[in-house]
Amino acid sequence: MTPLALVGLPGSGKTTIGKHLARRLGLPFVDLDTRIEQELGCSIRAYFEAQGEAAFREVESSTLARLAGEGPSVLSTGGGIVLLPQNREVLRRQCRVVYLRASPEDLFQRLRHDRKRPLLQVADPLERLRSLHAQRAPLYEEVAEVTVEAGRERVQPVVEAILSQLGPATPGA
Numbered sequence: 001m002t003p004l005a006l007v008g009l010p011g012s013g014k015t016t017i018g019k020h021l022a023r024r025l026g027l028p029f030v031d032l033d034t035r036i037e038q039e040l041g042c043s044i045r046a047y048f049e050a051q052g053e054a055a056f057r058e059v060e061s062s063t064l065a066r067l068a069g070e071g072p073s074v075l076s077t078g079g080g081i082v083l084l085p086q087n088r089e090v091l092r093r094q095c096r097v098v099y100l101r102a103s104p105e106d107l108f109q110r111l112r113h114d115r116k117r118p119l120l121q122v123a124d125p126l127e128r129l130r131s132l133h134a135q136r137a138p139l140y141e142e143v144a145e146v147t148v149e150a151g152r153e154r155v156q157p158v159v160e161a162i163l164s165q166l167g168p169a170t171p172g173a
Contacts, residue, residue: 008100099144104129106151
């Protein structure tokens with residue numbers, strides 16, 4: 001049995017939907033970013049600032065590879081997980097991947113008051129989301145077995161859509 005990995009832009013609902021999905025499937029929920037912070041002993045932001053993006057991406061890759069091999073779970077990934085080819089390979093080979101697709105405009109409406117995401121603390125957060133979407137959407141689509149619209153939907157309909165698209169081979173089902 002393989003992990004079910006959720007991918008998507010920041011704010012697409014990977015953590016919230018992942019927790020509900022894990023509950024429905026009777027599987028453990030693992031948030032990759034939280035696990036990385038626990039292992040590093042500091043926030044990703046602090047590590048990123050002190051060590052740089054390349055060092056963070058290395059830690060992220062090794063943590064993903066390890067978690068993908070630990071058996072069935074629902075895994076919420078970081079929005080940039082698809083940037084490195086080795087991560088896309090791990091996701092394709094070792095996980096069932098669900099892309100939570102949302103437009104930059106929907107994400108902006110959801111995140112416009114969020115002050116915790118350093119990525120969006122820029123002069124034009126909507127433009128930043130559009131840029132991330134242009135860069136990452138093709139990579140999410142490349143690894144995804146299932147794509148679900150998550151921009152305007154409530155949590156339960158998204159969970160139901162994921163379960164119906166994954167079908168009877170869903171881990172834990």
